[in-house]
Amino acid sequence: MKSVDILVIGGGIAGVSAAARFARQAQTLLIERESALGYHSSGRSATFFHFGIGDDAVRGLTAASRSFFVDPPADHSDVPLSQAKPALFIATRETMGELEALEAEMRRFADTITRVGPDDMQAIVPVLKVGNDGAVAGILDVGGQKLDADLLLQANARALRRAGGEIRFGEGVAAIVHDGARWIVDTGVERYSAGIVVNAAGAWADELALLAGVRPLGLTPLRRTIIGFDPPSGLDISGWPFLKTVSDDGFYMLPDAGRLLASPMDVTPSPPCDVQPEDYEVALAAWRVEEATNLSVSRVPVKWAGLRSFVADKVPTAGFASDAPGFFWLAGQGGYGLQTSPAMALAAEALLFDQAWPDELRAYGVRPEQIRPERLTG
């Protein structure tokens, strides 16, 4: 049986970014059921950093994460983990109220936003339908960032290993019990004894808790679909922003490696699984793009789906379970797990080692009680 101080379960962005911090202070091992980091949600996202999503706690975590992507710590990466790319949030006449509300919320965290009108929006995205036919106003945020998910995962893995930590692939938790002093975890490949287990199992986090006899958080995994299609030949899309409707029944679209990616922003409940795109949402994505622009989506060469897992208040959770010793939650990253990962790792480190609440989080108004599991489980 291998003995460690901290066993992190789950090799998505949540697990690996927190493990990289834990390893500086304690012997840390991360286990992942799949054969690579980011096989599930973390490798299937739109990889964008913006303030058009979540509440104040989420926006605070996002703001506190920005410098990590732009100027990462030396033990993580020698190059930036993101590239500057504007975000443009658009409204029709009917959704102007939502635009106004969003602008007020974003202004609390971003001083990089301006209101733009139909002509400005068409200059930025020439295919966008504007006026009576389409978008009447928008919020342009030049502080957006296109993240590099693979680079981000690998940078955290590098920092983890540099600090003496280890990652093991192909090991899923089959049994987990507390023997009164330590957690005994069996993966079928190896048995581990750990003082602390960190539940960073993404969509499976509640299932893992139930296996361990711990009260679940009430996590809901929601499927989201992305399609990739080619722009008309000769059209340079490289400077286009991340474009998102302010209403939830719209779409988002962004350029990526010469293609356009688009999502109908679907929120379909799903059990935790290797989720696949459904024909309906693929068609809906194409239809919504065609409705709002002059683009025609005749072929969809790329499509995928992933799970975004939320607790009731939609704020990510970090902290020890109140009903089990040494069982640490790191779950419910929703649709912002990449863009909040540096701040969540920092928060997790402070809570796990019972250290002072970091100034970087305090500066953006993020408080421990907003993310601790007690707010959900009592």
Ligand SMILES: Cc1cc2nc3c(=O)[nH]c(=O)nc-3n(C[C@H](O)[C@H](O)[C@H](O)COP(=O)(O)OP(=O)(O)OC[C@H]3O[C@@H](n4cnc5c(N)ncnc54)[C@H](O)[C@@H]3O)c2cc1C
């Ligand atoms: C379509 C889509 C678009 C998105 N866009 C964005 C975006 O633009 N910006 C952003 O910040 N976020 C975005 N997100 C959200 C982001 O991807 C997630 O919040 C984030 O990836 C969650 O990370 P995680 O580590 O919690 O989960 P995961 O990446 O799913 O990792 C959990 C890991 O735990 C492993 N595991 C589970 N159970 C066990 C077990 N018993 N034993 C061992 N291993 C186990 C799994 O194999 C998995 O690899 C998007 C998500 C989707 C689906």
